[in-house]
Amino acid sequence: MQVDRLHSWPTNADEARAVQDRLRGRVELTGPADFPVVAGLDVHYYGDDELSAAVVVLDGDTLEPVEEVVTHGRAAFPYVPGLFAFRELPALVEALERLTVTPDLLVCDGYGLAHPRGFGLACHLGVLTGLPALGVGKTPFVGAHETPGPERGAWTPIVHEGATVGRALRTQRDVKPVYVSQGHRIALDTATDQVLRLTPRYRLPDPIRRADHLARSSA
DNA sequence: GCGACAG
DNA sequence: ATCTTGTCGC
Incomplete structure (x- = not known):
């Protein structure tokens, strides 16, 4: 698939924040609710x-893999909380470009x-590709929230x-709960539904688990 | 000012 | 993210 470079690569943290502030305006918070291929x-x-x-691309219904791509590289930016996306973006974009299916x-x-500026990795990837995107975090980052009930599907807002x-x-x-947020072209209700649907077992969604295993095994 | 801070 | 042992449970 084709991915647009909507910005030059930032040289420092201030430039990176400026990129985020500029692209933030392109994020759309509504979109389709049906995803045949994830x-x-x-x-x-x-x-x-x-x-x-x-x-890792999966059939949205069966959750069976239909295509896998791995790229190798170096972290493209130092780790700074809030600018984390700039470390992985080039390698992920290259992997997306090698996909034969969209x-x-x-x-x-x-x-x-x-x-912190309303533009995390999921927003960034969504805006560059134009595709619906959602983010799943494993630890709390910004905002405040109550602990959701113990049953599968229970949730509380992050404010x-x-x-x-x-x-x-x-x-x-x-x-332990996961932290779901909208990336691009998706409603929060839809993102929540999809994360549950894509997580038939274990804590994290199947697509993320499969990508994690693939990246790890091809190091 | 100090510590904490997605992965 | 990664460095690391054992342990409990399906």
Whole structure:
């Protein structure tokens, strides 16, 4: 698939924040609710700052893999909370470009709207590709939330600066919640539904687990 | 000012 | 993210 470079690569943290502030206006918070083909993305770090980036495309109904791509590279930016996306973006974009099928949804490992400037990795990938995207985080990042009930499907809003920016969602009974936020062209209700649907077992969505395993095994 | 801070 | 042992449970 084709991915547009909507910005030059930032040289420092201020430039990176400026990119986020500029692209934030392109995020759309509504979109389709049906996703025949979904993709999971994840990056594995090894050595100094080497990394492998994996994209696994799954049939949206059966959750069977239909295509896999792995790329290798180096972290493209130092780790700064809030600018995390710039580390992995080039490798992930290259992997997406090598896909022969275009997914209907990107399931990203990290945050979308629930981000200090409202533009996390899931928003960034969504805007560059134009595809619906959502983010799943494993630890709280921004905002405040109550602990959801213990049963699968229970959720509470994540509130940041007076706005709901995501949900703490229990994907399995008595398992630590995950943190769901919108990336691009998707409603929060839809993102929540999809995360549950894509997580028939374990804590994290199948697409992310598969991408994690693939990136790890091809280091 | 100090610590904490997606992965 | 990664460095790391054992342990409990399906």
